[in-house]
Amino acid sequence: MAKTLLVNFLLLALGGSRLWAQTRTITGTVTAYEETGGFAGVAVLVKGTTTGTVTDVNGKYSLSVPESGTALVFSAVGMETVEEPIGGRTTVDVKLKSDTRQLTEIVITALGTKTERDRFASSISTLDGKNIAKTGETSLLTGLSGKASGVLITRNGGDPGAGAYIQIRGQNTINGNAQPLFIVDGMPVSNASDNIGTAAGNGIVQQSRINDINPEDIERMEVLKGASAAALWGTRAANGVIVITTKKGRNTDGKVNISFKSAVSFDRVNKMPPLQRSYGQGSGGLYNQGQRNSFGDRIADRTGGSDTFVTNPTAPGYQGFVTFPDGTQRYAITPGTAANPHGGKNSRETFDHTSDVFQTGHFTDNNLSISGGNDRTTFLLSYSNLNQEGIVKAFSSYRRNTARINVASQFTDWLRVSANVGYTNMFSSRIQQGDNVDGIMLSGLRTPPDFDNSYYVGTYTNPAGQVFPNAHVSYRNPLGRDLSTIYSNPVWNINNNRNTTDVDRIIGTLELDITPTPWLSVTGRTGIDNYTDNRLVLLKG
Known part of the structure; x- marks a missing residue:
């Protein structure tokens, strides 16, 4: 049994010597005809295999080549590829020439x-x-x-x-x-x-x-x-x-x-133009419902609470009323005077006209x-x-x-x-959009801060009792009396105009x-x- 193990060991050792003898080390230096010194970064491959290396900063290389290897292939960007036979040599030095062919854009x-x-x-x-x-x-x-x-x-x-x-x-x-x-x-x-x-x-x-x-x-x-x-x-x-x-x-x-x-x-x-939120609808420091300007009374100086509407059909300034889909009704509001700049406008509530339109x-x-x-x-x-x-x-x-x-x-x-x-x-x-009379930006930017654009359509009832459904409501037409949609409410525009x-x-x-x-x-x-x-x-x- 001991003899058998010894023979097997000797055979394995001999086989290993044979495998070791199948490779050899080739060294060398790669240079360029146009320059002195070594050429770094040149790829060196054994022809027909994937075995290879690259030259160092001095252009030198060392490569283990199998017995079957017959030639080395040297290549670099911008240089001509060189195939050099090995023969019985252990040192292979080569010089590379520039490749005069250039890529041209087509x-x-x-x-x-x-x-x-x-x-x-x-x-x-x-x-x-x-x-x-x-x-x-x-x-x-x-x-x-x-x-x-x-x-x-x-x-x-x-x-x-x-x-x-x-x-x-x-x-x-x-x-x-x-x-x-x-x-x-x-x-x-x-x-x-x-x-x-x-x-x-x-x-x-x-x-x-x-x-x-x-x-x-x-x-x-x-x-x-x-x-x-x-x-x-x-x-x-x-x-x-x-x-x-x-x-x-x-x-x-x-x-x-x-x-x-x-x-x-x-x-x-990204950004909206800054809009004033201090003054209500009107001009000259006086509140005026339906006025196109927004330099009326100071909103912060109002009493707060609900607005005072003209609801009596026989009272001066009665204009009828508008009924919105949720049942809310709106009447005319008495305009401000020098003695009472707020008139019948009591609410201090202001509205974000950006969220009405944009998403x-x-x-x-x-x-x-x-x-x-x-x-x-x-x-x-x-x-x-x-x-x-x-x-x-x-x-x-x-x-x-x-x-x-x-x-x-x-x-x-x-x-x-x-x-x-x-x-x-x-x-x-x-x-x-833009500055035309039906554009969302024109009325959207001009709407006073104290007017709610979300109420944009309703049923208008005039002082004579006539009913007009689907009336357009805007800051310049707060009750829907004007059947025209000129200077339209931007919320009306985006929900009706196509x-x-x-x-x-x-x-x-x-x-x-x-x-x-x-x-x-x-x-x-x-x-x-x-x-x-x-x-x-x-x-x-």
Whole structure:
């Protein structure tokens, strides 16, 4: 038994000696022809294996090489790769030469051909689609803001999906339209933001149609500034060009890639203008119900308690009354005089007109992408659903659903066909804002601090006993006597006035590339950009 154990031990020892003898240590120094001293950071690999090391700060290396290793491969960024046979050597020194070939940035011309950026006459800014999508903006144009030099983007308003004005530096025109031309996958598309309405544009902010494109579908954007941009696309490009290239499928050796991305964001009013809360409705230090000014009596000097109304139909100043949905009734209040600046106004209560109108807005954005392909055919399918509720209560929303399919196939060595089709359905609801007489900001900022805007509609009964239901009530029309809704209560506005847009749009291109010989290429491209824009305007009053 003891002999057997001894033999086994000897065999194991001999086997270990054989394994140890299968590797050898190679050392050396790597230098560069153009420089003196060692070359640090050079990768040294045994050819055909993953065994390797890197040179130290002096360009030296030491590597254990198996008996089967026949050559070492030396590589570094900006240098030519060198393959050096080992033979029977234990020291291998090499010198590396600079690789004179350099990477050049490529741009896509109007015809879809590639050219080096340095040979292109226009000034070009290139943006990666990821940098636009990660801004968290729901619209393409606002996502572009601040990403390209010389590009001015002004948002038209804070409504969900609001349009934006874009101007490339140095472009001016006497007709007021200095927006650039947009190209999507080689085809010009519309960026119209028609504001159809009444005087002063009716206070409604319309969308820019380029925002129909889902930012997650964009591979890259190129901003062209210069005269040669017009040479490529004609006079429409006189104000510059923004070229959008959508994502395409890639050769994945038949594998399918599935990607899902979801985002949630919240919006709120950052800051409101400071409003005075010391003086009541009226002017000259005297309270006056229904007066447009807010420099009446001092609210703090009032007696407190309930207001004194003119409820007797035979009393002077009787104007009837308004009944609100909760049963509350409001009558006229006696105006102030020099002897009694408060008149019948006793309450010291003031109201927050901001909370009547504004809320915390939010949006959710879900994106699904499926792509793949082989050496002949590639494809990409994508779907996006965006839902946004604005910071204004009630009718302030934006919904966008987009679907895209991009397919390319190399039918023969000389024929390649590609198709890119995108569909968008967009619905938005907006309110009037700004300084027009039905805008929420005009009356919202002018409303006296002692008037409650939450009572915005009621049934008015005049002194003759006539009844008028659904009467509009505001600080200038506190009883609903005036049947007009001019200078409307902002709460009335957001709950009654509607302005909606429903858009269906399809953008598609079909391209044939024929290469009969290596020196001749023929490209044929056709496309469509068609959309319907249905708008509904409802103004009660």
